[in-house]
Amino acid sequence: MGIMFSVNQVALLFILLSVTWRVCADDYRSMLVSSGDPIMFRCNISSRDATQIIWIKGRSYFTHSVSLNQTFSNFSSPRVTIDHNLPTKLSISGAQPEDAGLYTCSISGVYGVNSMKWNLTVSETTHRPWYFVYILTPAIGLLLCGVMSVVCLCRKFRTRTPNGDPVQNQDPPQPGEEVPLRQGHRANNKKRSQYKERLNSIYGHM
Ligand SMILES: *[C@@H]1O[C@H](CO)[C@@H](O)[C@H](O)[C@H]1NC(C)=O
Ligand SMILES: *[C@@H]1O[C@H](CO)[C@@H](O)[C@H](O)[C@H]1NC(C)=O
Ligand SMILES: *[C@@H]1O[C@H](CO)[C@@H](O)[C@H](O)[C@H]1NC(C)=O
Ligand SMILES: *[C@@H]1O[C@H](CO)[C@@H](O)[C@H](O)[C@H]1NC(C)=O
Numbered sequence: 001m002g003i004m005f006s007v008n009q010v011a012l013l014f015i016l017l018s019v020t021w022r023v024c025a026d027d028y029r030s031m032l033v034s035s036g037d038p039i040m041f042r043c044n045i046s047s048r049d050a051t052q053i054i055w056i057k058g059r060s061y062f063t064h065s066v067s068l069n070q071t072f073s074n075f076s077s078p079r080v081t082i083d084h085n086l087p088t089k090l091s092i093s094g095a096q097p098e099d100a101g102l103y104t105c106s107i108s109g110v111y112g113v114n115s116m117k118w119n120l121t122v123s124e125t126t127h128r129p130w131y132f133v134y135i136l137t138p139a140i141g142l143l144l145c146g147v148m149s150v151v152c153l154c155r156k157f158r159t160r161t162p163n164g165d166p167v168q169n170q171d172p173p174q175p176g177e178e179v180p181l182r183q184g185h186r187a188n189n190k191k192r193s194q195y196k197e198r199l200n201s202i203y204g205h206m
Contacts, residue, residue, distance in 0.1 A: 028117030043105035052108040
């Protein structure tokens with residue numbers, strides 16, 4: 001009778017364990033965030049009468065003993081913070097792909113241990129189309145503006161050049177720089193015409 005009972009108990013325990021194991025194994029919340037997003041995990045299972053709060057992520061470990069008011073943590077990422085006064089919250093400021101993984105929070109109380117799990121996936125692509133839209137539209141706008149202004153400038157120059165030097169013809173003569181240059185030009189012309197006359201006279205004699 002006693003043996004039967006214990007066998008039944010073991011079977012029941014086994015069933016219970018497998019059920020709880022399965023529930024625990026599957027009982028994580030999937031979280032898909034984009035790189036750079038802030039994240040907060042709220043371990044909001046009843047923390048009344050809690051004696052210990054534990055956070056685990058990979059090899060990182062945080063534990064807070066309520067009765068001793070003692071905290072140990074070897075979470076080394078500067079992005080991860082767990083408020084020592086309210087250790088049921090873990091926040092990540094700007095998630096990066098290396099923050100992805102399974103986060104577990106366990107709260108031990110007089111009733112036993114309760115835990116919550118999050119499977120964090122940090123994607124680099126989810127918001128990328130939006131980034132592209134935000135970056136590309138102004139870029140394309142700027143590019144169009146640049147092309148338009150270049151086209152306009154080209155047209156202006158093209159319409160001006162057939163009339164000869166529009167700048168020298170239209171602008172009033174400026175004192176200082178322009179005048180000696182023009183005088184030099186005239187002097188050159190004079191020299192040239194004198195040279196031509198000389199050539200003519202030489203060739204004319206021949
Ligand atoms: C815990 O928080 C989630 C939302 O973050 C809410 O849906 C859920 O009901 C909360 N659970 C408890 C026990 O407060
Ligand atoms: C953090 O501490 C736990 C327990 O002492 C240890 O197993 C783990 O390797 C440590 N992790 C790091 C990243 O130091
Ligand atoms: C726990 O210790 C911190 C300092 O490490 C102190 O600021 C806080 O008031 C303490 N809390 C309790 C409930 O004793
Ligand atoms: C977490 O989610 C990712 C993708 O959503 C999946 O590949 C991975 O196996 C999950 N991790 C666990 C422990 O279930």
